[in-house]
Amino acid sequence: DIQMTQSPSSLSASVGDRVTITCQASQDITIYLNWYQQKPGKAPKLLIYDVSNLEAGVPSRFSGSGSGTDFTFTISSLQPEDIATYYCQQYDNLPFTFGQGTKLEIK
Amino acid sequence: QVQLQESGPGLVKPSETLSLTCNVSGASISSYYWSWIRQPPGKGLEWIGYVHYNGITNYNPSLKSRVTISVDTSKNQFSLKLNSVTAADTAVYYCARHRGAVAGTLFDYWGQGTLVTVSS
Numbered sequence: 001d002i003q004m005t006q007s008p009s010s011l012s013a014s015v016g017d018r019v020t021i022t023c024q025a026s027q028d029i030t031i032y033l034n035w036y037q038q039k040p041g042k043a044p045k046l047l048i049y050d051v052s053n054l055e056a057g058v059p060s061r062f063s064g065s066g067s068g069t070d071f072t073f074t075i076s077s078l079q080p081e082d083i084a085t086y087y088c089q090q091y092d093n094l095p096f097t098f099g100q101g102t103k104l105e106i107k
Numbered sequence: 108q109v110q111l112q113e114s115g116p117g118l119v120k121p122s123e124t125l126s127l128t129c130n131v132s133g134a135s136i137s138s139y140y141w142s143w144i145r146q147p148p149g150k151g152l153e154w155i156g157y158v159h160y161n162g163i164t165n166y167n168p169s170l171k172s173r174v175t176i177s178v179d180t181s182k183n184q185f186s187l188k189l190n191s192v193t194a195a196d197t198a199v200y201y202c203a204r205h206r207g208a209v210a211g212t213l214f215d216y217w218g219q220g221t222l223v224t225v226s227s
Contacts, residue, residue, distance in 0.1 A: 034214075042219075043201055043217035043219055044152065044201075044214070044217060045217075046213055046214065050213075055215075087152055089152075089214075091211045091212060095154055095166075095167040095168065095169075096142075096154040096211075098153070099151070100151045101151045101152075
């Protein structure tokens with residue numbers, strides 16, 4: 001299985017801050033990397049697919065980059081409604097696997 | 108508007124079989140791949156497996172010996188069976204749709220999730 005390692009596991013930031021989460025794959029997954037947002041008690045929501053493509057309706061403050069094994073997810077200006085846990089997911093190889101999640105809190 | 112809705116018992120006894128159904132509306136089940144994903148309380152997401160309307164399935168090796176996913180095109184729904192459950196199978200179970208007509212892709216629509224507790 002491809003292991004997806006996210007860092008940090010948790011993050012506290014202030015409204016307006018730039019927030020960055022990293023995701024490292026245990027092997028090359030080219031661009032087959034998606035990012036999801038999960039709010040408490042809710043299903044995950046797709047934000048970014050194929051590393052850097054913003055899902056329709058998702059605010060432009062969210063972005064992604066990277067390739068191969070190292071990927072980055074960024075919120076350019078943190079908003080209160082962004083409080084959630086964020087997961088990366090690879091689909092280069094089966095089984096599909098997710099990172100362990102990054103819990104984002106407001107400072 | 109695509110909607111997925113999980114249904115099934117919320118409590119299952121150890122060693123018994125967990126059975127869930129995902130009812131799909133707003134999309135034909137025959138046009139996509141469909142997955143089950145679970146999340147133990149306070150933990151991360153684990154992909155369980157997928158099914159295609161033509162019967163193609165693929166399961167996570169960690170669960171493969173205990174999992175069956177099937178599809179009922181007449182009812183536009185798909186199902187999960189997980190046998191010989193233990194407390195470690197306690198989780199919120201989600202059904203989800205794969206985008207496009209391919210297996211390897213993203214999950215664009217999810218059900219709300221259903222908590223299944225394994226306990227005597």
